[in-house]
Amino acid sequence: MHTESHNPMVIDTLPLPPGSTGWPLVGEALALTANPFKFMGDRATRHGVVTRSRLMNKDLAILAGPEAAAIFLDEANIRRAGGLPPHAADLFGAGVVNQIDGDEHRRRKRHLMHTVDAEALAHYLPVIRRHVRARVAQWSKAGEIKLQDACIVLTQELIFANFAGLEPDEATLLRYARGYADFGKALFGLPLALPGTPLARARAFSQEMRQTFSQVVEARRTAPTGDGVSRLVASEVDGEHLATQDIARELQHLMFAASGLSAWFCYGAQALAQDDTLADRLRAVVSQLGADPSGRELLESPELVAFVREVKRLALLIPITAIGVARQDFAVAGHRIPKGWLVLWSTYASHTSANVAPYASAERFDPSRYERGEGEAPHHFAPQGPGEALTSHRCAGVEYSTLVLLQFFVELLRAPRLTLPAQDLSIDMSQLPASWRSGLRVRFGTPTG
Ligand code: HEM
Numbered sequence: 019m020h021t022e023s024h025n026p027m028v029i030d031t032l033p034l035p036p037g038s039t040g041w042p043l044v045g046e047a048l049a050l051t052a053n054p055f056k057f058m059g060d061r062a063t064r065h066g067v068v069t070r071s072r073l074m075n076k077d078l079a080i081l082a083g084p085e086a087a088a089i090f091l092d093e094a095n096i097r098r099a100g101g102l103p104p105h106a107a108d109l110f111g112a113g114v115v116n117q118i119d120g121d122e123h124r125r126r127k128r129h130l131m132h133t134v135d136a137e138a139l140a141h142y143l144p145v146i147r148r149h150v151r152a153r154v155a156q157w158s159k160a161g162e163i164k165l166q167d168a169c170i171v172l173t174q175e176l177i178f179a180n181f182a183g184l185e186p187d188e189a190t191l192l193r194y195a196r197g198y199a200d201f202g203k204a205l206f207g208l209p210l211a212l213p214g215t216p217l218a219r220a221r222a223f224s225q226e227m228r229q230t231f232s233q234v235v236e237a238r239r240t241a242p243t244g245d246g247v248s249r250l251v252a253s254e255v256d257g258e259h260l261a262t263q264d265i266a267r268e269l270q271h272l273m274f275a276a277s278g279l280s281a282w283f284c285y286g287a288q289a290l291a292q293d294d295t296l297a298d299r300l301r302a303v304v305s306q307l308g309a310d311p312s313g314r315e316l317l318e319s320p321e322l323v324a325f326v327r328e329v330k331r332l333a334l335l336i337p338i339t340a341i342g343v344a345r346q347d348f349a350v351a352g353h354r355i356p357k358g359w360l361v362l363w364s365t366y367a368s369h370t371s372a373n374v375a376p377y378a379s380a381e382r383f384d385p386s387r388y389e390r391g392e393g394e395a396p397h398h399f400a401p402q403g404p405g406e407a408l409t410s411h412r413c414a415g416v417e418y419s420t421l422v423l424l425q426f427f428v429e430l431l432r433a434p435r436l437t438l439p440a441q442d443l444s445i446d447m448s449q450l451p452a453s454w455r456s457g458l459r460v461r462f463g464t465p466t467g
Contacts, residue, residue, distance in 0.1 A: 037070030045072030062367035083374035087397035105209035111267035164457035183245030197223035281451035285333035334452035337366035434463030
């Protein structure tokens with residue numbers, strides 16, 4: 019397949035992928051925004067590893083599965099610059115890590131990975147533990163809460179503390195949470211910045227956050243701490259240091275990227291509340307850990323790690339990697355992707371679609387699948403993008419999010435038993451991340467009502 023993907027003689031003769039170009043002018047944009055998860059899943063189920071689509075006036079190839087991941091990762095095939103719609107690129111700030119390629123990307127990524135290397139994670143863990151513990155205690159005391167809102171606030175609290183060294187008050191955390199929610203709506207919504215629209219609000223918020231982060235950078239230049247900003251200020255790659263504006267922009271992107279963690283907290287909490295056997299088994303595992311387990315102890319618990327992997331695989335966060343552009347004609351599974359097409363790899367379809375996902379009963383929540391070796395082969399388990407962090411666009415936050423999730427579930431499993439009061443547990447999949455319509459009400463310490 020790899021050879022075929024590059025041989026121009028062969029590629030010229032190949033048909034375009036199966037699929038639809040949708041309606042004039044809009045293409046399939048309406049179906050995509052109505053439910054991006056279903057959109058990706060349906061296409062993989064119907065057509066397999068490659069589907070043709072069209073968004074507004076742009077042709078799009080949707081890829082799924084491990085073999086397509088290898089082709090997608092090849093920089094001769096795909097560039098990221100120019101892939102995002104202009105309003106989205108502008109919100110992140112031109113030239114941040116998700117929009118650059120080649121050596122420039124490698125250098126930038128090496129800087130960023132200093133915020134999540136082993137030393138950084140060891141420094142963050144006590145801070146994570148302190149916040150998670152306090153929140154879980156607060157929730158259990160309240161008895162019944164809407165977990166979704168609570169986890170959104172907790173996520174903001176963690177990432178601001180770890181990466182920016184800031185501990186905003188509750189009202190400010192809520193405002194930041196709303197700001198990043200607008201950011202998400204604006205990125206995936208219509209590019210109209212009329213007053214009162216999410217895009218107008220997201221632009222104002224983005225500007226405010228960049229100013230806040232710039233001030234933090236300046237403060238850390240004179241008095242460094244162990245937070246992410248201080249690590250970026252100190253970072254030197256091939257003799258290059260980052261300018262204040264670059265750090266502020268990267269931090270803005272990173273904060274938005276990290277804010278989805280809340281959906282993983284919720285998904286895992288629901289899985290525990292719905293499966294007493296699983297929860298009891300994990301509670302027994304947690305009872306064997308010390309009061310304040312180190313990162314290594316957490317990672318050396320196969321049952322907890324398998325649980326976190328399964329949450330990452332199935333929780334509905336974002337259905338795709340970033341969108342790239344075909345640099346040249348190339349082939350995927352006997353079909354030609356012409357130069358200039360938009361191309362994406364669907365994380366959602368790649369992990370859940372029966373047709374392409376390399377998992378037995380892929381839709382089932384089953385952490386024990388990892389004991390049987392599922393997810394081990396290259397690009398089989400890539401919910402945060404395929405490839406290696408330093409040489410591809412794979413998420414910078416893979417290890418950080420694993421650590422945060424492990425610590426979160428440890429504290430949750432140590433709290434009074436979690437149950438779900440009667441409620442509509444359906445999920446609105448037009449939101450990113452997908453959101454529980456009921457807000458996911460949970461009760462600590464009483465049987466299911
Ligand atoms: C909450 C769950 C998260 C999910 C589902 C997620 C998923 C992803 C995905 C799919 C990508 C694109 C990969 C690609 O284009 O190939 C990505 C990129 C990225 N993520 Fe995450 N991520 C999460 C959390 C985080 C966290 C906690 C951080 C903070 C360190 C982070 C930082 C980044 C960065 C900096 C990139 C851009 C990497 C690049 O372009 O080289 N993410 N993430």
